[in-house]
Amino acid sequence: MANFRNTADRWGSGAQLLHWLIAIGIATSMIMGWVMVYLPVSAFKFELYALHKSLGMTLLALVGLRLVWRWVNITPALPAHLPSHEAWLAKTTHRLLYALMFVMPLSGYVINSAANFPLNVFGLVQIPNLVPESEAIGDVASRIHLAVFWGFVVLLIGHIGGALRHHFVLRDAVLRRMLPSAERER
Amino acid sequence: MRRRLITLALALAVTTPAQAASNWQVNHEESRLGFQADQNGRFEGQFNRFTAAMRFAQDDLANSGFDVEIDVTSIDTGSQKRDRELPKSDWFNFDAFPKAYYTAETIRQTDDGYEAVGELTIRDNTHPVTLPFTWETTGDTARMKGDVVIDRIRYGIGQGDWTDPSVVAHDVRVIVDLTLSR
Numbered sequence: 001m002a003n004f005r006n007t008a009d010r011w012g013s014g015a016q017l018l019h020w021l022i023a024i025g026i027a028t029s030m031i032m033g034w035v036m037v038y039l040p041v042s043a044f045k046f047e048l049y050a051l052h053k054s055l056g057m058t059l060l061a062l063v064g065l066r067l068v069w070r071w072v073n074i075t076p077a078l079p080a081h082l083p084s085h086e087a088w089l090a091k092t093t094h095r096l097l098y099a100l101m102f103v104m105p106l107s108g109y110v111i112n113s114a115a116n117f118p119l120n121v122f123g124l125v126q127i128p129n130l131v132p133e134s135e136a137i138g139d140v141a142s143r144i145h146l147a148v149f150w151g152f153v154v155l156l157i158g159h160i161g162g163a164l165r166h167h168f169v170l171r172d173a174v175l176r177r178m179l180p181s182a183e184r185e186r
Numbered sequence: 187m188r189r190r191l192i193t194l195a196l197a198l199a200v201t202t203p204a205q206a207a208s209n210w211q212v213n214h215e216e217s218r219l220g221f222q223a224d225q226n227g228r229f230e231g232q233f234n235r236f237t238a239a240m241r242f243a244q245d246d247l248a249n250s251g252f253d254v255e256i257d258v259t260s261i262d263t264g265s266q267k268r269d270r271e272l273p274k275s276d277w278f279n280f281d282a283f284p285k286a287y288y289t290a291e292t293i294r295q296t297d298d299g300y301e302a303v304g305e306l307t308i309r310d311n312t313h314p315v316t317l318p319f320t321w322e323t324t325g326d327t328a329r330m331k332g333d334v335v336i337d338r339i340r341y342g343i344g345q346g347d348w349t350d351p352s353v354v355a356h357d358v359r360v361i362v363d364l365t366l367s368r
Contacts, residue, residue, distance in 0.1 A: 043350035050226040050353075116265035118227025126227045133264055 006073040010177045015073065018066040019178060022101070025059045026156075029104075030149060053112060054122040060105035067098065079172045093158050100148050100155065107145040114138030207249040210240040210328060210366035217364040219256065223263075223338075224355035231263035240330070240366060242293065242321060250293040252302055256286040276345045283309045290317065302332075308341040319362065330364040 005012040011019070029052060036048040078087050112119050113129035114137040120126045131137050166174035220232035235257035242250040259280045261272055273280040290304025299320040306315040319332025335357050338344055344354055 041347070043347040043353045046226075046353045047350075053226070115267045116229070116263075117268070118225060118229045120227035133266070135266060138267075 006076055008074055009076050009173070011076055012073065013180060014069055015066075016178055016180055018062060018069060022059060022062050022066065025055060025062065026101070026104075026152065029055050029059065030152065033149070050120075053108065053119055056105040056108045057119070057121045057127065060102070060109070063098070063101040063105075076177060079166075079170075079174065081170075081172075089158075090162065093155055093162070096151070097155050097159060100151050103144065104148045104152070107141045107148060110141035111138050111145060114141060207241045207243040207246040207251075208368045210242060210368050212236075212238050212240065213327075213365040213367060217366075218361070219254075220361045220363070222359040222361065224357075225268075225353065229263060229265070229268075231261060233257065233260050234262055235260035238364070240364070242328070242330075244321070244323065247293045247295065247300070252288065252290045252293075252304065254288040256288070257284065258286050258308070259284050276348055277343060279309060288315070288317075299332075306336065306341075308343060311341045313340050317360075317362070326368050328366045328368075330366060331362065333359055333361045335359050 003010070003012045004014050006015055032048055032052045032055070036045055036052060039045040039048070078090060082090070109119070109130055113131045114134050116129065116133040118126060119129070163175045163178075166172050167176065218232055219236050220230055222228060222230050233256050237255050239253040241252070258278050259273070261269065261278065263269055263272070272278050275282075286306070286308040288304055288306045290302035292303040294301050294303065296318060299318060302317045302319065304315060304317065305312050313336075315334060315336060317332050317334045319330055322329045337356050338354075338358050339349060339356050343358075348354060
Protein backbone atom coordinates (compact mmCIF):
# COMPACT_ATOMS: atom_id res chain seq x y z
CA MET A 1 0.00 0.00 0.00
CA ALA A 2 1.52 3.26 -1.12
CA ASN A 3 1.97 5.98 1.43
CA PHE A 4 -0.30 8.97 1.13
CA ARG A 5 2.53 11.23 2.28
CA ASN A 6 5.99 11.45 0.74
CA THR A 7 8.93 9.48 2.09
CA ALA A 8 12.63 10.37 1.79
CA ASP A 9 12.96 8.48 -1.51
CA ARG A 10 9.45 8.30 -2.90
CA TRP A 11 6.49 10.55 -3.73
CA GLY A 12 3.39 9.62 -1.72
CA SER A 13 0.06 9.00 -3.43
CA GLY A 14 -1.12 12.52 -2.49
CA ALA A 15 1.72 14.16 -4.42
CA GLN A 16 1.35 11.65 -7.27
CA LEU A 17 -2.36 12.32 -7.60
CA LEU A 18 -1.76 16.08 -7.73
CA HIS A 19 1.12 15.67 -10.19
CA TRP A 20 -0.87 13.57 -12.66
CA LEU A 21 -4.14 15.48 -12.32
CA ILE A 22 -2.29 18.71 -13.04
CA ALA A 23 -0.32 17.08 -15.86
CA ILE A 24 -3.54 15.98 -17.59
CA GLY A 25 -5.08 19.39 -16.88
CA ILE A 26 -2.15 21.31 -18.36
CA ALA A 27 -2.01 19.16 -21.50
CA THR A 28 -5.78 19.42 -22.03
CA SER A 29 -5.80 23.14 -21.37
CA MET A 30 -2.91 23.86 -23.72
CA ILE A 31 -4.41 21.87 -26.60
CA MET A 32 -7.83 23.38 -25.97
CA GLY A 33 -6.37 26.87 -25.84
CA TRP A 34 -4.43 26.39 -29.04
CA VAL A 35 -7.44 25.02 -30.92
CA MET A 36 -10.02 27.49 -29.65
CA VAL A 37 -8.19 30.65 -30.65
CA TYR A 38 -8.03 29.48 -34.27
CA LEU A 39 -11.70 28.48 -34.54
CA PRO A 40 -14.03 30.89 -36.32
CA VAL A 41 -16.56 32.62 -34.07
CA SER A 42 -19.16 30.01 -33.16
CA ALA A 43 -21.02 28.63 -30.21
CA PHE A 44 -18.56 25.73 -30.03
CA LYS A 45 -15.64 28.16 -29.82
CA PHE A 46 -17.19 29.92 -26.85
CA GLU A 47 -18.05 26.66 -25.15
CA LEU A 48 -14.37 25.72 -25.44
CA TYR A 49 -13.42 29.10 -23.99
CA ALA A 50 -15.78 28.57 -21.07
CA LEU A 51 -14.32 25.10 -20.41
CA HIS A 52 -10.76 26.37 -20.79
CA LYS A 53 -11.40 29.11 -18.21
CA SER A 54 -13.06 26.70 -15.78
CA LEU A 55 -10.22 24.23 -16.17
CA GLY A 56 -7.65 26.99 -15.68
CA MET A 57 -9.22 28.15 -12.44
CA THR A 58 -9.38 24.55 -11.24
CA LEU A 59 -5.70 24.10 -12.05
CA LEU A 60 -4.83 27.30 -10.18
CA ALA A 61 -6.53 25.88 -7.08
CA LEU A 62 -4.83 22.48 -7.54
CA VAL A 63 -1.39 24.08 -7.96
CA GLY A 64 -1.93 26.11 -4.78
CA LEU A 65 -2.87 22.93 -2.97
CA ARG A 66 0.12 21.13 -4.47
CA LEU A 67 2.56 23.77 -3.27
CA VAL A 68 1.13 23.60 0.25
CA TRP A 69 1.33 19.79 0.11
CA ARG A 70 4.96 20.07 -0.98
CA TRP A 71 5.74 22.37 1.94
CA VAL A 72 4.20 20.08 4.54
CA ASN A 73 5.92 16.98 3.15
CA ILE A 74 9.45 15.78 2.76
CA THR A 75 10.74 16.22 -0.79
CA PRO A 76 12.30 12.97 -2.03
CA ALA A 77 15.99 13.58 -2.70
CA LEU A 78 17.49 13.46 -6.16
CA PRO A 79 19.68 10.40 -6.82
CA ALA A 80 23.10 10.80 -5.19
CA HIS A 81 24.90 9.90 -8.42
CA LEU A 82 23.55 13.01 -10.17
CA PRO A 83 26.24 15.56 -11.20
CA SER A 84 25.68 18.93 -9.57
CA HIS A 85 24.88 20.73 -12.83
CA GLU A 86 22.16 18.17 -13.57
CA ALA A 87 20.75 18.57 -10.08
CA TRP A 88 20.74 22.33 -10.61
CA LEU A 89 18.99 21.91 -13.97
CA ALA A 90 16.35 19.64 -12.45
CA LYS A 91 15.66 22.02 -9.56
CA THR A 92 15.53 25.07 -11.82
CA THR A 93 13.16 23.35 -14.24
CA HIS A 94 10.85 22.37 -11.38
CA ARG A 95 10.88 25.89 -9.94
CA LEU A 96 10.11 27.40 -13.33
CA LEU A 97 7.32 24.87 -13.89
CA TYR A 98 5.77 25.90 -10.58
CA ALA A 99 6.09 29.57 -11.51
CA LEU A 100 4.42 29.01 -14.89
CA MET A 101 1.70 26.90 -13.32
CA PHE A 102 0.70 30.03 -11.39
CA VAL A 103 1.35 32.65 -14.07
CA MET A 104 -0.59 30.71 -16.73
CA PRO A 105 -4.01 30.65 -15.01
CA LEU A 106 -3.48 34.06 -13.39
CA SER A 107 -2.71 35.75 -16.72
CA GLY A 108 -5.78 34.05 -18.21
CA TYR A 109 -7.86 35.27 -15.28
CA VAL A 110 -6.57 38.80 -15.94
CA ILE A 111 -7.42 38.56 -19.68
CA ASN A 112 -10.98 37.60 -18.81
CA SER A 113 -11.26 40.26 -16.09
CA ALA A 114 -9.86 43.02 -18.32
CA ALA A 115 -12.52 42.15 -20.92
CA ASN A 116 -15.08 42.46 -18.10
CA PHE A 117 -16.42 39.03 -18.92
CA PRO A 118 -18.01 37.06 -16.12
CA LEU A 119 -16.23 33.88 -15.03
CA ASN A 120 -18.35 31.06 -13.79
CA VAL A 121 -16.33 27.95 -12.99
CA PHE A 122 -18.11 24.96 -14.57
CA GLY A 123 -21.42 26.77 -14.06
CA LEU A 124 -21.04 26.22 -10.34
CA VAL A 125 -19.59 29.37 -8.86
CA GLN A 126 -19.06 32.84 -10.23
CA ILE A 127 -15.75 34.39 -9.25
CA PRO A 128 -15.14 38.15 -9.17
CA ASN A 129 -12.97 39.96 -11.68
CA LEU A 130 -9.37 40.78 -10.74
CA VAL A 131 -8.86 44.04 -12.63
CA PRO A 132 -11.09 46.78 -14.07
CA GLU A 133 -12.06 46.74 -17.75
CA SER A 134 -9.00 47.72 -19.79
CA GLU A 135 -7.95 46.67 -23.27
CA ALA A 136 -4.34 47.66 -22.45
CA ILE A 137 -4.17 45.36 -19.43
CA GLY A 138 -5.89 42.61 -21.42
CA ASP A 139 -3.34 42.99 -24.18
CA VAL A 140 -0.36 42.66 -21.83
CA ALA A 141 -1.94 39.67 -20.09
CA SER A 142 -2.57 38.00 -23.48
CA ARG A 143 1.07 38.36 -24.44
CA ILE A 144 2.15 36.87 -21.12
CA HIS A 145 -0.37 34.02 -21.51
CA LEU A 146 1.06 33.17 -24.95
CA ALA A 147 4.69 33.50 -23.82
CA VAL A 148 3.95 31.15 -20.94
CA PHE A 149 2.51 28.67 -23.43
CA TRP A 150 5.87 28.50 -25.22
CA GLY A 151 7.67 28.49 -21.89
CA PHE A 152 5.66 25.42 -20.96
CA VAL A 153 6.48 23.74 -24.27
CA VAL A 154 10.22 24.19 -23.63
CA LEU A 155 10.10 23.21 -19.96
CA LEU A 156 7.85 20.20 -20.57
CA ILE A 157 10.20 18.89 -23.24
CA GLY A 158 12.98 19.14 -20.64
CA HIS A 159 10.83 17.70 -17.85
CA ILE A 160 9.46 14.74 -19.81
CA GLY A 161 12.78 14.19 -21.62
CA GLY A 162 14.60 14.21 -18.30
CA ALA A 163 12.19 11.74 -16.71
CA LEU A 164 12.53 9.38 -19.70
CA ARG A 165 16.31 9.68 -19.62
CA HIS A 166 16.35 8.78 -15.94
CA HIS A 167 14.16 5.77 -16.59
CA PHE A 168 15.60 4.37 -19.82
CA VAL A 169 19.19 5.64 -19.90
CA LEU A 170 20.26 6.13 -16.27
CA ARG A 171 17.87 3.36 -15.14
CA ASP A 172 17.18 4.97 -11.77
CA ALA A 173 13.93 5.36 -9.83
CA VAL A 174 13.24 9.05 -10.63
CA LEU A 175 10.27 8.35 -12.93
CA ARG A 176 9.14 5.21 -11.13
CA ARG A 177 8.80 6.98 -7.80
CA MET A 178 6.16 9.26 -9.35
CA LEU A 179 4.21 6.21 -10.57
CA PRO A 180 1.66 4.33 -8.45
CA SER A 181 3.53 1.01 -8.42
CA ALA A 182 5.18 0.75 -5.03
CA GLU A 183 5.01 -3.03 -4.81
CA ARG A 184 6.88 -3.62 -8.05
CA GLU A 185 9.74 -1.41 -6.94
CA ARG A 186 12.68 -3.31 -5.53
CA MET B 187 -62.24 73.08 -33.23
CA ARG B 188 -62.37 75.55 -30.35
CA ARG B 189 -65.81 74.34 -29.40
CA ARG B 190 -64.60 70.74 -29.43
CA LEU B 191 -61.74 71.58 -27.12
CA ILE B 192 -64.08 73.27 -24.69
CA THR B 193 -66.39 70.28 -24.76
CA LEU B 194 -63.44 67.98 -24.18
CA ALA B 195 -62.20 70.13 -21.32
CA LEU B 196 -65.64 70.13 -19.74
CA ALA B 197 -65.95 66.39 -20.15
CA LEU B 198 -62.58 65.88 -18.52
CA ALA B 199 -63.47 68.23 -15.70
CA VAL B 200 -66.56 66.19 -14.98
CA THR B 201 -65.12 62.69 -15.35
CA THR B 202 -61.55 63.06 -14.13
CA PRO B 203 -60.91 62.52 -10.44
CA ALA B 204 -58.99 65.07 -8.38
CA GLN B 205 -55.65 63.27 -8.93
CA ALA B 206 -55.56 62.85 -12.69
CA ALA B 207 -52.72 60.86 -14.19
CA SER B 208 -49.81 63.27 -14.57
CA ASN B 209 -47.12 63.35 -17.16
CA TRP B 210 -43.86 62.49 -15.46
CA GLN B 211 -40.42 63.43 -16.71
CA VAL B 212 -37.58 60.97 -16.29
CA ASN B 213 -34.59 62.27 -14.38
CA HIS B 214 -31.95 60.47 -16.44
CA GLU B 215 -29.12 61.12 -14.00
CA GLU B 216 -30.84 58.96 -11.41
CA SER B 217 -32.54 56.47 -13.68
CA ARG B 218 -31.51 53.24 -15.26
CA LEU B 219 -32.89 51.05 -17.97
CA GLY B 220 -30.72 48.00 -17.52
CA PHE B 221 -30.63 44.26 -17.91
CA GLN B 222 -29.02 41.16 -16.51
CA ALA B 223 -27.86 38.42 -18.82
CA ASP B 224 -25.75 35.30 -18.64
CA GLN B 225 -22.66 34.48 -20.70
CA ASN B 226 -20.66 31.91 -18.80
CA GLY B 227 -21.67 33.91 -15.74
CA ARG B 228 -23.92 36.85 -15.03
CA PHE B 229 -23.27 40.32 -16.34
CA GLU B 230 -25.19 43.56 -16.43
CA GLY B 231 -25.75 46.15 -19.07
CA GLN B 232 -27.89 49.16 -19.80
CA PHE B 233 -29.26 51.47 -22.44
CA ASN B 234 -27.82 54.90 -21.80
CA ARG B 235 -30.34 56.77 -23.95
CA PHE B 236 -34.10 56.39 -23.95
CA THR B 237 -37.12 58.64 -23.80
CA ALA B 238 -40.23 57.80 -21.84
CA ALA B 239 -43.66 59.38 -21.80
CA MET B 240 -44.95 58.26 -18.43
CA ARG B 241 -48.55 58.98 -17.46
CA PHE B 242 -49.39 57.73 -14.01
CA ALA B 243 -51.53 58.29 -10.95
CA GLN B 244 -52.37 55.73 -8.30
CA ASP B 245 -56.02 56.68 -8.42
CA ASP B 246 -56.29 57.17 -12.15
CA LEU B 247 -54.89 53.97 -13.58
CA ALA B 248 -57.38 54.15 -16.42
CA ASN B 249 -55.53 57.13 -17.82
CA SER B 250 -52.09 55.84 -16.92
CA GLY B 251 -49.76 54.42 -19.52
CA PHE B 252 -46.17 54.27 -20.67
CA ASP B 253 -44.58 54.98 -23.98
CA VAL B 254 -40.88 54.28 -24.10
CA GLU B 255 -38.48 54.66 -26.99
CA ILE B 256 -35.05 53.11 -26.50
CA ASP B 257 -31.97 54.07 -28.45
CA VAL B 258 -30.63 50.56 -28.98
CA THR B 259 -27.26 51.91 -30.13
CA SER B 260 -26.67 53.28 -26.61
CA ILE B 261 -26.31 49.74 -25.24
CA ASP B 262 -23.43 49.38 -22.80
CA THR B 263 -22.42 46.11 -21.15
CA GLY B 264 -19.17 47.40 -19.67
CA SER B 265 -17.06 45.27 -22.00
CA GLN B 266 -15.66 46.77 -25.20
CA LYS B 267 -15.03 43.27 -26.52
CA ARG B 268 -18.67 42.33 -26.11
CA ASP B 269 -20.06 45.71 -27.11
CA ARG B 270 -18.25 45.47 -30.45
CA GLU B 271 -20.37 42.41 -31.34
CA LEU B 272 -23.73 43.89 -30.43
CA PRO B 273 -24.18 46.26 -33.43
CA LYS B 274 -23.80 43.31 -35.82
CA SER B 275 -26.69 41.68 -37.63
CA ASP B 276 -26.73 38.59 -35.39
CA TRP B 277 -27.40 40.79 -32.38
CA PHE B 278 -29.16 44.15 -32.48
CA ASN B 279 -28.40 45.07 -36.09
CA PHE B 280 -28.01 48.77 -35.34
CA ASP B 281 -28.24 49.83 -38.98
CA ALA B 282 -31.63 48.25 -39.53
CA PHE B 283 -33.16 48.55 -36.05
CA PRO B 284 -31.73 51.47 -34.10
CA LYS B 285 -34.82 51.81 -31.89
CA ALA B 286 -36.79 49.57 -29.57
CA TYR B 287 -40.17 50.42 -28.08
CA TYR B 288 -42.28 49.59 -25.11
CA THR B 289 -45.88 50.74 -25.05
CA ALA B 290 -48.33 49.98 -22.27
CA GLU B 291 -51.87 51.36 -22.36
CA THR B 292 -53.17 49.26 -19.48
CA ILE B 293 -51.91 49.68 -15.95
CA ARG B 294 -53.39 47.41 -13.31
CA GLN B 295 -53.12 47.21 -9.55
CA THR B 296 -51.62 44.01 -8.15
CA ASP B 297 -51.07 42.64 -4.64
CA ASP B 298 -47.62 44.15 -4.33
CA GLY B 299 -47.82 47.11 -6.67
CA TYR B 300 -48.84 47.48 -10.28
CA GLU B 301 -48.33 45.91 -13.62
CA ALA B 302 -48.09 47.44 -17.05
CA VAL B 303 -49.67 45.34 -19.74
CA GLY B 304 -47.88 46.29 -22.90
CA GLU B 305 -45.91 45.35 -25.93
CA LEU B 306 -42.19 45.33 -26.44
CA THR B 307 -40.72 45.77 -29.90
CA ILE B 308 -37.09 44.95 -30.65
CA ARG B 309 -35.78 44.38 -34.18
CA ASP B 310 -39.38 44.86 -35.37
CA ASN B 311 -40.47 41.82 -33.36
CA THR B 312 -43.40 42.72 -31.12
CA HIS B 313 -44.51 40.57 -28.22
CA PRO B 314 -46.67 41.23 -25.16
CA VAL B 315 -44.71 41.98 -22.00
CA THR B 316 -46.34 42.54 -18.64
CA LEU B 317 -44.04 44.53 -16.43
CA PRO B 318 -44.68 44.33 -12.68
CA PHE B 319 -43.56 47.50 -10.92
CA THR B 320 -43.76 49.60 -7.81
CA TRP B 321 -44.43 53.30 -7.90
CA GLU B 322 -43.87 55.64 -4.99
CA THR B 323 -44.88 59.25 -5.28
CA THR B 324 -43.42 61.81 -2.88
CA GLY B 325 -44.82 65.24 -3.68
CA ASP B 326 -43.75 66.00 -7.20
CA THR B 327 -41.15 63.28 -7.49
CA ALA B 328 -41.61 59.57 -7.92
CA ARG B 329 -39.62 56.37 -8.04
CA MET B 330 -40.63 53.55 -10.31
CA LYS B 331 -38.98 50.14 -10.12
CA GLY B 332 -39.74 46.98 -11.96
CA ASP B 333 -38.21 44.02 -13.68
CA VAL B 334 -39.30 41.31 -16.02
CA VAL B 335 -37.65 38.37 -17.75
CA ILE B 336 -37.84 38.23 -21.53
CA ASP B 337 -36.66 35.60 -23.98
CA ARG B 338 -34.08 37.21 -26.29
CA ILE B 339 -34.69 34.58 -28.99
CA ARG B 340 -38.28 35.76 -29.55
CA TYR B 341 -36.86 39.14 -30.50
CA GLY B 342 -34.13 37.75 -32.73
CA ILE B 343 -31.35 38.97 -30.44
CA GLY B 344 -28.43 36.60 -30.90
CA GLN B 345 -29.00 34.62 -34.06
CA GLY B 346 -27.15 31.81 -35.80
CA ASP B 347 -24.68 30.17 -33.44
CA TRP B 348 -25.71 32.61 -30.72
CA THR B 349 -29.08 30.90 -30.32
CA ASP B 350 -27.22 28.25 -28.30
CA PRO B 351 -28.30 28.90 -24.70
CA SER B 352 -25.12 27.38 -23.27
CA VAL B 353 -23.15 30.34 -24.62
CA VAL B 354 -25.58 33.15 -23.88
CA ALA B 355 -28.68 32.28 -21.89
CA HIS B 356 -32.05 32.96 -23.50
CA ASP B 357 -33.57 34.61 -20.47
CA VAL B 358 -32.65 38.23 -19.96
CA ARG B 359 -33.94 40.19 -17.00
CA VAL B 360 -34.88 43.74 -17.91
CA ILE B 361 -34.53 46.10 -14.96
CA VAL B 362 -36.26 49.46 -14.84
CA ASP B 363 -35.40 51.93 -12.11
CA LEU B 364 -36.64 55.44 -12.80
CA THR B 365 -36.66 58.63 -10.80
CA LEU B 366 -39.33 60.97 -12.13
CA SER B 367 -40.70 64.42 -11.51
CA ARG B 368 -43.76 66.36 -12.62
